[in-house]
Amino acid sequence: MKTRTALLQKKAALPALCYLVAAVGWLAVSTWNFGADMAAKANGTLREQPLAVSDFALADLEVTGTDSGGATLLETTSNDPQMILEDVSAQTVRTVQLYVRYTGTVREMCLYYTTAPGQDYSQDRRVFPALQPDGSYLYTLPRTRLVALRLDPCSPEEGKTVAMAVETILLNRPVAPAGYFVPSWYQLFCLALYPGLAAALLSWLGAAAALLPRKR
Amino acid sequence: MQLLSVLAALAALFLLCAFLTLKARLPSALAPLTALSAIVLWLTLCSVVDLLLPGICLLYAACLGLGIWALLPAKAGAAKKTANGLVAAGLPGKTGSFRALFTPGAVLFWLLCLAFAIYFYARQPMATGFDELSLWATAAKLTKVDNRLYATATLGTPWAATQNPGLPLLSYFFMFFGEYADWKIYLAYDALAFAVFAxxxxxxxxxQYRLAVPLAAILWCVPYFFTTYNHTIYLNTTYMTAYGDISAGLVLGGAVALWLMLRRAPAAPRWAVLPVLALAANIKANTFVLALVAAGLVAVDGWLFAGGTPFRKGLARRTGFAALCMASPLVIYYLWNVRYVGALVAKNAAAGGAGETSLPLSGVVVNGITMLLGGTAAPAYEERRAQFYQAMADMGGQFFTAAGRMSMLGQGILLVVLILGVFALAALLAPSALLRARVLVLGALSLACFGGYNLMLALSYGFIFKPSQAESLTDYNRYIYSYYIGWFLVALACLSLVLQVADANPSANSAKKISALRPLAGQGAVLLLAVGMLFRLNQLVLPQLSVLGFSDGEFSDRKAQRSRAAYACGYLGAEDRVFYVSQGDTGQNWFAAVFDFYPVIVDYSGTADAEKNIYAGGGGTFGLPNLKPTEEGVPQRYYHPYTVPQFAALVAESGCDYIYIDHLDDIFVESYAPLFADDLAAALAGETLLYRTGPQGYTPVTMEEMAAS
Known part of the structure; x- marks a missing residue:
């Protein structure tokens, strides 16, 4: 008892507590996400799903054939080509992985999403790809309700075309359990900053409260 | 390996800081800034006499030697002396090297440096900004590759490399071991920022962590807060840019902050601020005045406020020190901007400088002020009266109205209100009359300097800039936010100092409960400011468009460009000279090629005539005169018309051994295909990037991998 009180009275107790709460909170949220995804897998809404180009509605993209390896060959016809999945609301989509080879200057690639039917695409609702070691591009979507997905596979310069050889587009690639628990760089930054800030705030509130009654 | 090389530089820096803390009694949170400034000062002096390589070797040896000596466990008697020395230095309560070295400010610095070293090594951001490729990153790369100052490098064009060497040399220190990499420049700049924060x-x-943590949060936000005013949909390059404007502002604030904290530790060495003032003058020529502002603030604070002793006591010493403070930036200015650049410009007289001023600086100041006071100036200046007054009106519009929104708070006037508010709060909460007076003087003086800085900008726009530049107030945001950043840091440092002092001796005596309210109120204000700035930052900057979450795709074009250049270099010898073709370029690709190919020289690839102000090269679109596009656009604006014989002569006279085809278009093929042995077939088929020049035409170089794919 004495040791515990002595521990709690150490100046570092509050920050240590806040970081502990943050770590536990992170574990809890990650476990919840993991559990939710396991449940979705069990009832079939979250499944690894390879898609072909033909599953998408194409805008400003022309199919020019298939290559020897079976990849669909596409060519852009404007500087804003799009591949659209109109309605994915019946399923859970966590990631979109694009296996593609480009010829030409690709420039910007991104994946737009909407969270309600009829909603406009917005630059606030888009994610950018992470280049994978195998050369594919992985888009990780936020854990919200998703209705439509619009893939902008490239943004050719004015008057130029980009040729693409799309092998497959994989929804919901398998994620190892550990993947749920590893924070992104930005999340790591937040986990470093915000618990400390919370501890500072709580400490301040405590000091202010200690001061107030005696003034009266 | 690349990571280890950077960690070695950090380790050397740590040893130097340990020496400064344990032997020179400089508080550990202040050591990084002094150490980095001293490093830059030493390297500047060495590079000016062209002894950069021996200089940096000596520097690393000194860091190692001094650091190990400082960290060696002292003998018993000496240990007591050191301990007392540390206590006398006013370092927080405890004795012992470990506690002296690891104060919150120092820990913040080292953790952030380590974190960013690992992060940048993992993510590898690249330089893509125009000025990065034309100047900042190129300067760093040249210095690293040659182990000599970039000003001595020979490039394919006469390069007026008169930019101050402070930041490139700082980058050089961090990448001395291992290979050149863009991200090492960013690490160097960020280390400087973190040293200022510390x-x-x-x-x-x-x-006092409930003061330290929100302060650190505010400091993190500062570079974003004063430079971002819009919800970004493009990558925000804060913390990963080689531009010098933010650094200039940070060092202005850092110098004054360092001084304020130095004075709090009675035995700490006062000279520690001098190298920082020298660094402030060594960042950009047009931010030199910021260094003078910093020096002035430090000099006045040191001279006017004797800190408890009678004013006349030690007056001579204080006057001498004030003079030293003002001298530090002036010496750098004289050494670099006057002597070294003067010699450089004389040597490259044929090159021609950019933006030669027709009106002398002193005349501008005198006549400009005469006009403001209602008088009539000399005729040469009267011609520019309208431009001058228009510039002032435009600057006023930018400062006062929402049209001049340039920060996360809005336009300039709101920022001034914020900054003065922080000064006022610091003055209000100051526990002693002396501290209050110092804060008030710093606030008033920095406000006056702000007025002076604006006047200087108005004079520049009125009399020095071209009319088109004055009309659009070119780069106004960048010039003015350097001052806001530095000014805010000075105010924040005052508040930080006041709250540290007020909180230093918490009293349990009930009569002094009121005095406990002061630090509490101040800490509450700092918390509020931190929360507010973080909230605003999160509103305007998405993580995936910032340093903490940028996508790999941001640099895919640049990576592809660089790997093409590297591949081509595999077929070139070190002495080869390359003629550059990139149709549709604005010059940025040419700068990138100069950067990527070095040490292989990329020719200017055109004709430059400074006297006639004709620059038909350095990137752009080559073509026959009759093929010039009629519609407005980049190819039309940067069109270089050459007939076939003219083009052949151009290539021959340039002495280039190869032609590098970065981007082809129909205009080039139609114009010059006959000059190429295969009529550009190989380039068009994507089988080669290089053609060898020769009297019989240009022959394609067989590039195996490209031909195979």
């Missing part, structure tokens, strides 16, 4: 935290101790 200085603002100053002597805050672990017990």
């Amino acid at each position: 200085a603002v935290l100053g002597g805050v101790c672990w017990r």
Whole structure:
């Protein structure tokens, strides 16, 4: 008892507590996400799903054939080509992985999403790809309700075309359990900053409260 | 390997800081800024006499030697002396090297440096900004590759490399071991920023974490807060840019913050601020005045406020020190901007400088002020009266109205209100009359300097810039936000100092409960400011468009460009000279090629005539005169018309051994295909990037991998 009180009275107790709460909170949220995804897998809404180009509605993209390896060959016809999945609301989509080879200057690639039917695409609702070691591009979507997905596979310069050889587009690639628990760089930054800030705030509130009654 | 090389530089820096803390009694949170400034000062002096390589070797040896000596466990008697020395230095309560070295400010610095070293090594951001490729990153790369100052490098064009060497040399220190990499430049710049943050935290101790943490949060936000005013949909390059404007502002604030914290530790060496003032003058020529502002603030504070002793006591010493403060930036200015650049410009007289001023600086100041006071100036200046007054009106519009929104708070006037508010709060909460007076003087003086800085900008726009530049107030945001950043840091440092002092001796005596309210109120304000700035930052900057979450795709074009250049270099010898073709270029690709190919020289690839102000090269679109596009656009604006014989002569006279085809278009093929042995077939088929020049035409170089794919 004495040791515990002595521990709690150490100046570092509050920050240590806040970081502990943050770590536990992170574990809890990650476990919840993991559990939710396991449940979705069990009832079939979250499944690894390879898609072909033909599953998408194409805008400003022309199919020019298939290559020897079976990849669909596409060519852009404007500087804003799009591949659209109109309605994915019946399923859970966590990631979109694009296996593609480009010829030409690709420039910007991104994946737009909407969270309600009829909603406009917005630059606030888009994610950018992470280049994978195998050369594919992985888009990780936020854990919200998703209705439509619009893939902008490239943004050719004015008057130029980009040729693409799309092998497959994989929804919901398998994620190892550990993947749920590893924070992104930005999340790591937040986990470093915000618990400390919370501890500072709580400490301040405590000091202010200690001061107030005696003034009266 | 690349990571280890950077960690070695950090380790050397750590040893130097340990020496400064344990032997020179400089508080550990202030050591990084002094150390980095001293490093830059030493390397500048060495590079000016062209002894950069021996200089940096000596520097690393010194860091190693001094650091190990400082960290060696002292003998018993000496240990007591050191301990007392540390206590006398006003370092937080405890004795012992470990506690002296690891105060919150110092820990913040080292953790952030380590974190960013690992992060940048993992993510590898690249330089893509125009000025990065035309100047900042190129300067760093040249210095690293040659181990000599970039000003001595020979490039394919006469390069007026008169930019101050402070930041490139700082980058050089961090990448001395291992290979050149763009991200090492960013690490160097960020280390400087973190050193400034540590200085603002100053002597805050672990017990005062509820002040330290929100202060650190505010400091993190500062570079974003004063430069971003829009919800970004493009990558925000804060913390990963080689531009010098933010650094200039940070060092202005850092120098004054360092001084304020130095004075709090009675035995700490006052000279520690001098190298920082020298660094402030060594960042950009047009931010030299910021260094003078910093020096002035430090000099006045040191001279006017004797700190408890009678004013006349030690007056001579204080006057001497004030003079030293003002001298530090002036010496750098004289050494570099006057002597070294003067010699450089004389040597490259044929090259021609950019933006030669027709009106002398002193005349501009005198006549401009005469006009403002209602008088009539000399005729040469009267011609520019309208431009001058229009510039002032435009600057006023930018400052006062929402049209001049340039920060996360809005336009300039709101920022001034914020900054003065922080000064006022610091003055209000100051526990002693002396501290209050110092804060008030710093606030008033920095406000007056702000007025002076604006006047200087108005004079520049009125009399020095071209009319088109004055009309659009070119780069106004960048010039003015350097001052806001520095000014805000000075105010924040005052507040930080006041709250540290007020909180230093918490009293349990009930009569002094009121005095406990002061630090509490101040800490509450700092918390509020931190929360507000973080909230605003999160509103305007998405993580995936910032340093903490940028996508790999941001640099895919640049990576592809660089790997093409590297591949081509595999077929070139070190002495080869390359003629560059990139149709549709604005010059940026040419700068990138100069950068990527070095040490292989990329020719200017055109004709430059400074006297006639004709620059038909350095990137752009080559073509026959009759093929020039009629519609407005980049190819039309940067069109270089050459007939076939003219083009052949151009290539021959340039002495280039190869032609590098970065981007082809129909205009080039139609114009010059006959000059190429295969009529450009190989390039068009994507089988080669290089053609060998020769009297019989240009022959394609067989590039195996490209031909195979």
